Amino acid sequence: METSFDVIVIGGGPAGGKCALELAKRGLKVLLAEKYSSFEENNFSSAGMLSETLGDFDLPLDIVGTYWSNFVVQSSSRPYTWKGAGQEGIVLNFGKLKQYLADEAQKHGATVWMGHRYESKEISGNSAQATFTDIAANSKITCSAKLLIDATGPVRKVMYDKVQAQPKMLVGTGIEYLVEVSDEVYARYKDDLTFFLGEKWADMGYSWIFPMDSNTLKVGSGRLVSTNQKRKDLKVITENILEHYMQAGEYKILDVHGGSLRYSLGMKDVFYRDRVLAVGDAVSTVNPLGGEGIRYAMENAEMAVPYIEAFVKRGKNKFGRFKFRWKRKYYLKWLICEILCLRIYLKYTDEKLDHRFAQYHKLANFEDAMENFFRFNFSNFRWKIFGFLFKKIMRR
Numbered sequence: 001m002e003t004s005f006d007v008i009v010i011g012g013g014p015a016g017g018k019c020a021l022e023l024a025k026r027g028l029k030v031l032l033a034e035k036y037s038s039f040e041e042n043n044f045s046s047a048g049m050l051s052e053t054l055g056d057f058d059l060p061l062d063i064v065g066t067y068w069s070n071f072v073v074q075s076s077s078r079p080y081t082w083k084g085a086g087q088e089g090i091v092l093n094f095g096k097l098k099q100y101l102a103d104e105a106q107k108h109g110a111t112v113w114m115g116h117r118y119e120s121k122e123i124s125g126n127s128a129q130a131t132f133t134d135i136a137a138n139s140k141i142t143c144s145a146k147l148l149i150d151a152t153g154p155v156r157k158v159m160y161d162k163v164q165a166q167p168k169m170l171v172g173t174g175i176e177y178l179v180e181v182s183d184e185v186y187a188r189y190k191d192d193l194t195f196f197l198g199e200k201w202a203d204m205g206y207s208w209i210f211p212m213d214s215n216t217l218k219v220g221s222g223r224l225v226s227t228n229q230k231r232k233d234l235k236v237i238t239e240n241i242l243e244h245y246m247q248a249g250e251y252k253i254l255d256v257h258g259g260s261l262r263y264s265l266g267m268k269d270v271f272y273r274d275r276v277l278a279v280g281d282a283v284s285t286v287n288p289l290g291g292e293g294i295r296y297a298m299e300n301a302e303m304a305v306p307y308i309e310a311f312v313k314r315g316k317n318k319f320g321r322f323k324f325r326w327k328r329k330y331y332l333k334w335l336i337c338e339i340l341c342l343r344i345y346l347k348y349t350d351e352k353l354d355h356r357f358a359q360y361h362k363l364a365n366f367e368d369a370m371e372n373f374f375r376f377n378f379s380n381f382r383w384k385i386f387g388f389l390f391k392k393i394m395r396r
């Protein structure tokens with residue numbers, strides 16, 4: 001068995017898969033190691049996003065669960081709907097996305113080990129050793145490389161030997177049911193990406209209904225974990241939506257899965273240290289407002305690739321530049337989202353939420369909503385806010 005590589009990528013999520021694929025395409029000797037033996041075992045992500053993601057990352061159509069056209073925010077008292085013109089967004093099959101990236105990496109020459117859990121590292125001179133447990137064989141194996149990539153997502157297992165050493169985190173947790181519903185219920189939700197805010201349907205976070213293929217829907221709820229207060233069970237919230245909001249009648253639960261997000265406030269993660277580079281959610285690429293993270297994890301990995309190649313082939317450590325470029329692009333946007341996240345989920349009452357959304361709904365058309373909630377671009381919208389405030393002052 002080969003145990004010496006240029007780069008060992010640990011974690012087969014969107015960041016790790018994309019990173020391994022792009023490095024293999026550049027001719028590097030890559031190992032991609034994932035702890036689960038199948039990507040179906042941790043199919044935790046709702047994977048809703050804009051359709052442009054497919055083109056941006058050269059992804060095939062067969063990983064798409066379905067398309068959505070409209071964006072709905074349901075408060076405790078009323079819905080706010082933005083109608084799109086066509087197939088504006090997609091909901092991916094998350095397991096298939098990861099399988100596709102790993103398969104492509106393998107086709108381009110990478111070695112892929114499923115069912116291999118990373119345990120520990122040792123850095124000596126100009127090489128790094130990583131030890132894995134082969135879960136099926138219950139045996140240990142140590143490999144060496146010039147660089148280790150921490151793509152283990154929220155656990156950041158490779159960069160930080162101890163959880164206590166990690167920066168201060170905003171922690172979110174979510175649970176999701178994949179349900180098969182009747183034709184009639186499916187027809188009601190198949191074109192919409194629906195989010196719930198406010199106490200009636202969510203709790204310190206948001207809930208959602210995302211469409212999937214063949215009469216299936218993803219129904220879930222997520223929240224910030226920031227107080228010791230006893231909160232409503234996320235399963236209870238999700239079932240409340242199924243039974244009282246959707247009135248789904250007879251539905252079949254096909255799968256229940258969940259996961260967590262750990263986002264470092266102010267993006268304080270360590271990107272590179274001692275032959276370990278972190279990518280994706282291991283450096284808080286997930287958006288702190290909506291929890292959308294798949295596109296950003298892949299984009300971050302893609303951005304890291306030329307710096308990894310320069311390090312491995314020419315010994316050039318320019319990872320500081322990689323961190324600078326990423327933060328230049330996202331620091332401010334994510335900071336605005338951090339502020340909105342803490343206000344919307346922790347501070348606003350139902351009345352305040354309704355007031356804010358009613359105002360926003362009046363001002364923002366579908367394109368504005370997509371720019372704000374999915375591209376996190378607020379620049380065009382600031383003129384609308386300015387106009388709105390100006391009219392308000394003039395009316396006084």
Ligand SMILES: Cc1cc2nc3c(=O)[nH]c(=O)nc-3n(C[C@H](O)[C@H](O)[C@H](O)COP(=O)(O)OP(=O)(O)OC[C@H]3O[C@@H](n4cnc5c(N)ncnc54)[C@H](O)[C@@H]3O)c2cc1C
Pocket residue numbers: 010011012013014015016033034035036042044045046047048049116117118119151152153154155157173174175176222258259260261279280281282286291292293294295297
């Ligand atoms: C409930 C939920 C819903 C979400 N919904 C959406 C959504 O609708 N749209 C969206 O864009 N994003 C969504 N996200 C966020 C998105 O899934 C993440 O931001 C994205 O998956 C991050 O990719 P990553 O590769 O950085 O990390 P991950 O996807 O977390 O991948 C990390 C990988 O590392 C592996 N790993 C961990 N430890 C080890 C170890 N010791 N050894 C080997 N392997 C290890 C894990 O098994 C995993 O496969 C959601 C997240 C959650 C929790």
